[in-house]
Amino acid sequence: MLKELFSILRGDTPMNDISENFNEMLRLVQQMCLEASSIYWGKESSKEEQEALYKKDVHVNKLERTIRKQLVTHLTAPGNTADAPYGLLMMSLVKDVERLGDYAKNLQEVSNLFEGNRPTHPLVDELRNIAEHVENLVREASDTFVKSDTQRAWKLTQEGRDVSKQCKAFVGKLAASDLPASSAVPMVMGARFYKRIDSHFLNLISSVIMPLHKLDYYDEKAAPTP
Numbered sequence: 001m002l003k004e005l006f007s008i009l010r011g012d013t014p015m016n017d018i019s020e021n022f023n024e025m026l027r028l029v030q031q032m033c034l035e036a037s038s039i040y041w042g043k044e045s046s047k048e049e050q051e052a053l054y055k056k057d058v059h060v061n062k063l064e065r066t067i068r069k070q071l072v073t074h075l076t077a078p079g080n081t082a083d084a085p086y087g088l089l090m091m092s093l094v095k096d097v098e099r100l101g102d103y104a105k106n107l108q109e110v111s112n113l114f115e116g117n118r119p120t121h122p123l124v125d126e127l128r129n130i131a132e133h134v135e136n137l138v139r140e141a142s143d144t145f146v147k148s149d150t151q152r153a154w155k156l157t158q159e160g161r162d163v164s165k166q167c168k169a170f171v172g173k174l175a176a177s178d179l180p181a182s183s184a185v186p187m188v189m190g191a192r193f194y195k196r197i198d199s200h201f202l203n204l205i206s207s208v209i210m211p212l213h214k215l216d217y218y219d220e221k222a223a224p225t226p
Contacts, residue, residue, distance in 0.1 A: 018070045018090065025063045025097045026142050026204075028056050032104035033138045033197055037131055040111040040190055042118055053108055060101040067094050089207060096203040103200070107193040113186035123177055126170060127187055127194075133163045134194045141201040145208060153208040160202040167195035 032053055039045050068091065074080055075087045118124055137160055144152045170191050174184055 018067055018074070021063050021067050021070070022090065022094065022097070023146075025060050025067075025094065026145075028060050028063075029097055029100040029104065030138055030142055032056050032060075032101055033107075034135060036104040036108040037135055037194075039108050041128065041131065042111075042114075050108060054105065057101040057105055060098060064094050064098040093204060093207060096200045100197060100200050103193050103196045107190065107197070110186050110189045110193065113182075113189070115182045119179065119183045121177075121179060121183075123170070123174055123179065123187070124183075126166075126173075127191060130163060130166055130170065130191065130194055133159065134198050137163075137198060137201050141205050144205055148208050150209055153205045156205055157202055157209070160198050163198050164195055164202075167191045167198070 035049075035053055039050070071087045071090060075084055137156055140152070140156060143149075144156060171188055174188050174191070177184065179187070
């Protein structure tokens with residue numbers, strides 16, 4: 001269905017404007033997630049730079065509302081009812097992308113809970129490894145989506161599922177660790193937000209490999225044979 005959606009979006013129709021707005025949303029949240037991750041790990045940032053991330057989120061929210069209005073206008077016009085399934089698909093994708101902006105903000109805010117430098121501890125190294133995998137997904141998901149690369153989508157999905165499981169196990173390890181609350185609290189929150197960023201990018205690329213009614217579900221049995 002994604003290929004059919006792209007053929008509509010790239011055509012000379014009002015849906016092309018929707019495509020441009022969606023691509024802008026995706027570009028912005030990709031930037032936000034990577035910037036927030038850098039700040040979470042201690043990158044020095046000015047007040048102006050941190051406020052810039054919030055301004056991007058405001059822009060993302062405006063784009064979401066614009067796309068919703070454009071879709072409703074297009075789908076209620078005579079002769080466009082056949083595009084309804086693609087409109088539903090775009091509505092779902094737009095919501096996932098909008099949520100990514102919120103989680104990027106959350107991740108940046110959590111960085112303020114650390115007292116000084118990040119501690120030296122094996123669990124810090126494990127969380128950094130999780131962060132690097134999520135950052136890789138953030139960088140690759142957009143291109144995979146645009147190119148409808150099913151093989152790459154399945155690979156990223158499996159990697160993303162593994163990261164999600166790792167995040168869940170990490171929280172348990174952290175609860176049993178000797179780290180002080182001043183370090184453990186921002187780390188457990190960071191792990192949760194990385195997990196949510198991971199999940200919503202996986203929702204996006206699920207549209208490459210799943211039919212509409214299975215969107216956001218990653219059925220391993222449906223994976224192509226290598």
